[in-house]
Each structure stands twice: as C-alpha cells, then as structure tokens.
Amino acid sequence: MNELECKLKQQQNLFDSVWSERNTFSKHLMEAKDEIVELKQKLKVMTHQVEQIKEEITTKEMQLLKESGEREKAEKDREDLKAKNLKLHSELSNSQQCIEKMLKEENRMQKLISEVETENSKRKKDIDQLLNERDLLGTQLIRRNEELSLLQEKVKILQFSLQRGETQYNQRVEDIRLLKIEVKRIRQEKALLERSLSNSTDLRQEVFHLERDLMQERLKSKALEEELTNPLNVHRWRKLEVPGLPGKP
Incomplete structure (x- = not known):
C-alpha cells in the first residue's frame, strides 16, 4: 500500500505538473489571441491607411495631370507608398504564420492534456480495484x-x-x-x-x-x-x- 500510495503521489504530481503546464500554455494562448486581436486591429488600421494611400495616389495622379512640374515628387511618393504597402503585406503574412503556429501548439497541448486525464482515470480505477x-x-x-x-x-x-x-x-x-x-x-x-x-x-x-x-x-x-x-x-x-x-x- 505504501508503494501504491507513492505511485499515486507520483501520478498526482505528474498530473499537477501537466495541469500547471496547461495553465501556462492557456495563458500563452490567451496572450496570443490578444496579440491576434491587436494585429487584426492593426491590419484594419493599415487597410484603412492603404485605402487612404490609394486615395492619395489617385489625388496625386490627378495632380500629375494638372501639374507636370510636380511629377517627379509624386512618383517618389508613390514609390514610398508601394514600399510601405509591401511591408504591410509582409507583416500580415508573418502574423498569419504566427497565428497558425499558435493554433497547432494549442491542439498539441489539448491532446496531451486529454492523454494525461485518460491515464489518470485508468490509475484511479486500478487503485480502487486494489483497495477492494x-x-x-x-x-x-x-x-x-x-x-x-x-x-x-x-x-x-x-x-x-x-x-x-x-x-x-x-x-x-x-x-x-x-x-x-x-x-x-x-x-x-x-x-x-x-x-x-x-x-x-x-x-x-x-x-x-x-x-x-x-x-x-x-x-x-x-x-x-x-x-x-x-x-x-x-x-x-x-x-x-x-x-x-x-x-x-
């Protein structure tokens, strides 16, 4: 019985450790979700900025038709806006990859927690049988x-x-x-x-x-x-x- 109690304590400590890791990963997941929401908000802002930039580009093009003297300046601004747009697309792609990685990690942790709970249930059944x-x-x-x-x-x-x-x-x-x-x-x-x-x-x-x-x-x-x-x-x-x-x- 002492040996069984030691095994039970070890299993309980393992379960507590896994449960603590689950809480940690859950906290990380919540932080990741918060970051995802923040990135979505940034993406929305950036999309709005892109729309604004597009409107500015249209305005600039109209100004280029009207003002040939400012054509070089407008071209330079347009190149800068294109670079910003590419940068925004790159950041958006990185954010999506990070989100997919977080989702995979969450699925793996859920599977691990399920396996630990199943093992713990099996141990409890064995202990009840031994007590009987x-x-x-x-x-x-x-x-x-x-x-x-x-x-x-x-x-x-x-x-x-x-x-x-x-x-x-x-x-x-x-x-x-x-x-x-x-x-x-x-x-x-x-x-x-x-x-x-x-x-x-x-x-x-x-x-x-x-x-x-x-x-x-x-x-x-x-x-x-x-x-x-x-x-x-x-x-x-x-x-x-x-x-x-x-x-x-």
Missing part, C-alpha cells in the same frame, strides 16, 4: 483468525479428553503433538499471509491451501471426538486402582 481486493483479503484474514481460535479451543478440549484414557494415552499425546505442530504451521502461514497481502494471486492460493488443511484438521478432530465418545476395544479396558485405596477404581 485489500478489503476482501482483510475480511478473509479475520475469518481465518476466528477459525484458528476455534481450532485452538478444540485442541484444548481434545487435550483434556485425551487424558481420560490411559490405554490411548500415547496415541493422544502424538495427536496433540501433531496438532500443535499444525497450529504452529498455520500461525506461520498466517504471518506469511499478512506479509503477502500485496500479492493477491499467491494469497488466494494460500487461502485455498489453508482452508483445505483446516478442513482436514476439522475432520481429524471430529474423528477423534467420535472415537472418544464411542471408544473402540472396550472389552480390553481394565480398571485402575488408586494406591492406598484397594478395591477402588
């Missing part, structure tokens, strides 16, 4: 602890019952020893189970084996209880006499 599996494994672990406690109680009852018959004493001691070993093994498996919560596949297999072993132990305990309740070879039993009290069983 963790809760399920925790519930199963609690259930195994309860079954282990019940098995320990049955072991105590079995130990108490085994002390009632001397003829089956050795066999019952061996059963108790085996049960203690099994309880120790189950506790070790429980500790391994607690350490392996992150691996759900191995944990499911381990839970399956534990349930199978627990079922075998239950069957064995039930068989021992039935054997104590209905003992075999009753005709071979003999009464024991307490020392100092002859004739008393």
Whole structure:
C-alpha cells in the first residue's frame, strides 16, 4: 500500500505538473489571441491607411495631370507608398504564420492534456480495484483468525479428553503433538499471509491451501471426538486402582 500510495503521489504530481503546464500554455494562448486581436486591429488600421494611400495616389495622379512640374515628387511618393504597402503585406503574412503556429501548439497541448486525464482515470480505477481486493483479503484474514481460535479451543478440549484414557494415552499425546505442530504451521502461514497481502494471486492460493488443511484438521478432530465418545476395544479396558485405596477404581 505504501508503494501504491507513492505511485499515486507520483501520478498526482505528474498530473499537477501537466495541469500547471496547461495553465501556462492557456495563458500563452490567451496572450496570443490578444496579440491576434491587436494585429487584426492593426491590419484594419493599415487597410484603412492603404485605402487612404490609394486615395492619395489617385489625388496625386490627378495632380500629375494638372501639374507636370510636380511629377517627379509624386512618383517618389508613390514609390514610398508601394514600399510601405509591401511591408504591410509582409507583416500580415508573418502574423498569419504566427497565428497558425499558435493554433497547432494549442491542439498539441489539448491532446496531451486529454492523454494525461485518460491515464489518470485508468490509475484511479486500478487503485480502487486494489483497495477492494485489500478489503476482501482483510475480511478473509479475520475469518481465518476466528477459525484458528476455534481450532485452538478444540485442541484444548481434545487435550483434556485425551487424558481420560490411559490405554490411548500415547496415541493422544502424538495427536496433540501433531496438532500443535499444525497450529504452529498455520500461525506461520498466517504471518506469511499478512506479509503477502500485496500479492493477491499467491494469497488466494494460500487461502485455498489453508482452508483445505483446516478442513482436514476439522475432520481429524471430529474423528477423534467420535472415537472418544464411542471408544473402540472396550472389552480390553481394565480398571485402575488408586494406591492406598484397594478395591477402588
């Protein structure tokens, strides 16, 4: 879970970084749009100026027809106006290229933001699934602890019952020893189970084996209880006499 939380924090930091870059690019885009509006206004002004210049050129041409003496000056003014017109057209072309570049950059950033949001959504789904599996494994672990406690109680009852018959004493001691070993093994498996919560596949297999072993132990305990309740070879039993009290069983 710590590793998943670290990954989540990394993904969150990446998302924050991308979001910050998106805000920066959005700010740049707004500035570019403002510049575009300003350039359009300048273009409008320049167009108006071009119209005015055209009107001046017409006026100049009329003046050239009327005043041949000022022809050279009018020609020079006309050349200057042509140069200004070419300069304005060049600036307009550069502005259009800049606008197209800004639009391409905006599309690229929108695509990047969409990919990051999709990846973040996928990570959140994976985290929710892992949390659900963790809760399920925790519930199963609690259930195994309860079954282990019940098995320990049955072991105590079995130990108490085994002390009632001397003829089956050795066999019952061996059963108790085996049960203690099994309880120790189950506790070790429980500790391994607690350490392996992150691996759900191995944990499911381990839970399956534990349930199978627990079922075998239950069957064995039930068989021992039935054997104590209905003992075999009753005709071979003999009464024991307490020392100092002859004739008393």
